[in-house]
Amino acid sequence: xxxxxxxxxxxxxxxxAAEVGQALIDAGIDRIEVPLNSxxxxxxxxxxxxxxxxxxxxxxxxVLTIEQVDAVAGVGGKLIVSPNFDAEVIQQTxxxxxxxxxxxxxxxxxxxxxxxxxxxxxxxxxVMAGPSGLAAIRPILPKDALVFAVGGAGPENFAEWLKAxxxxxxxxxxxxxxxxxxxxxxxxxxxIVLAYDKAAQ
Numbered sequence: 087x088x089x090x091x092x093x094x095x096x097x098x099x100x101x102x103a104a105e106v107g108q109a110l111i112d113a114g115i116d117r118i119e120v121p122l123n124s125x126x127x128x129x130x131x132x133x134x135x136x137x138x139x140x141x142x143x144x145x146x147x148x149v150l151t152i153e154q155v156d157a158v159a160g161v162g163g164k165l166i167v168s169p170n171f172d173a174e175v176i177q178q179t180x181x182x183x184x185x186x187x188x189x190x191x192x193x194x195x196x197x198x199x200x201x202x203x204x205x206x207x208x209x210x211x212x213v214m215a216g217p218s219g220l221a222a223i224r225p226i227l228p229k230d231a232l233v234f235a236v237g238g239a240g241p242e243n244f245a246e247w248l249k250a251x252x253x254x255x256x257x258x259x260x261x262x263x264x265x266x267x268x269x270x271x272x273x274x275x276x277x278i279v280l281a282y283d284k285a286a287q
Contacts, residue, residue: 090254135162206232213238
């Protein structure tokens with residue numbers, strides 16, 4: 087069973103990519119992004135895509151340019167997540183048949199991103215908008231628009247965000263920090279999946 091949770095592995099090293107990816111997928115998290123400000127991110131994305139691309143959605147975060155989109159696609163990435171709204175980045179991503187999740191914070195950005203063809207919207211920083219901010223924006227968005235809360239959303243408030251209308255989450259440091267043991271990542275992933283399943287009932 088796939089959950090609408092994107093694991094954000096900022097700082098991931100290529101040497102640990104396969105083990106960390108396996109731990110997340112085993113726990114029930116099958117959407118993984120490696121931010122491009124990680125060490126040698128394209129190598130990590132390539133390893134993850136080759137190993138798990140048939141059963142997980144693998145890609146990059148902190149994608150800011152068309153050139154970066156092309157580079158991620160070149161190593162097999164199928165997911166592009168950005169902290170900002172850039173119509174050209176979205177359009178290039180969609181042209182390549184890849185999922186596009188731009189960061190938006192205002193209704194203007196949200197509608198601009200959807201017009202450009204975004205797969206879904208990353209409400210960022212979620213901690214600033216809060217569930218109340220999403221609840222205010224949600225009624226004006228198209229019913230089928232997907233919104234994932236990123237930053238300030240986690241196991242302790244999944245239920246509150248879901249009630250406000252979020253469709254899913256991006257989880258970073260609550261799930262992974264550089265240097266963390268794989269067993270600890272696996273344990274955190276299991277707890278996050280359990281918390282999500284309970285909140286989504």
